Amino acid sequence: MKTEIKKITPESIREAKKILLDGGVVGIPTETVYGLGGNAFDDGAVKKIFEVKGRPNDNPLIAHVHAEYDLSRIIDYDPPYAAALRKAFLPGPLTLVYPSTGKVSPYVSCGLNTLAVRIPAHEGAQALLKEMDIPIVAPSANLSKHVSPTSAEHVYEDFEGKIPLILDGGECVGGIESTVCDVTGEIPVILRPGLITREMIADMVGACGEYTPDLKKGEKVKSPGVLYKHYSPRCRTALFTVEETDKASSLIEQECARGTKVAVLAEKDVLQTFEKENVVFLDLGETEKEMAARLYGLLREAEKVCDFMIAIEPKKTDGVMKGVLNRLRKACVSVDIEH
């Protein structure tokens, strides 16, 4: 199969629509990362997404709809605080998890009794969703476990020959995936951190919890995606805190002496404390937004330019950085976490 990248235009949107209505899968831009879209009502299309991505079949998908979509077509329970969150943050990088009503394909939620719904802010995504007027499920458009894509070229790298079309909507401005927030209970509970932070949600509706599964107790995981090794560049990786830069430096020295091609990924001022000779600098930048937007592109660059990426955790760990750190730590774990 030939994979085409096409800039978003009314014509390419019509082409994508045709493929999607025929049960096919299309690469689509959003403001967070690119998605691998399929018709949420079509069992075959949803199964195809899992297949081409190599995604484990216990990790559910997010349904994407346009801003004026009538949500009562797919959900019925909608607490007032969820409506308040939609009003405050959507369209935008926030996914809400509602009790499911069984209207979309059962393969979307992988046996969970909930459905995740997102209204992306990206203009091109909105235009496509409006043209479709049906929910489009879309996981991030990367092969399972690989780094998420923030450009059409990233999607091409992972799915050339496997999907017919990638809609090019430019570089993603957000850079890390949406915040996933459960709205089935008394208060919202964050299942995956992202650009809309716990503090922002709590400020808006009074309270916001954060979910961490207690796996030792054998608890069934609410958001299976949080468990996997993920976002990983295809090179060796090691992760250090800023307090451990000495350790990182001696490791770099050791590895360089053995002839390893090493890259260091860190925020700008920390990066400057390292010797540039022999190593590639992967500069995360300075602001929270910059670090979120650059992370995945740099992780993809790492696998191209080095054999070993040594990453230093950013100093700031709250707010948006919680999401950035969450991704960076998972990118650098060396083994899959069993569950």
Ligand code: TXA
């Ligand atoms: O920004 C994003 O959310 C991107 C763009 C393409 O929209 N999509 C994305 O999808 O990140 P994916 O499939 O890579 O991640 C979806 C996450 C996973 O961690 C999954 O476990 C969780 O959302 N999820 C999906 N449905 C869920 C549900 N019903 N209950 C709990 N978690 C759910």
Ligand code: MG
């Ligand atoms: Mg993903």
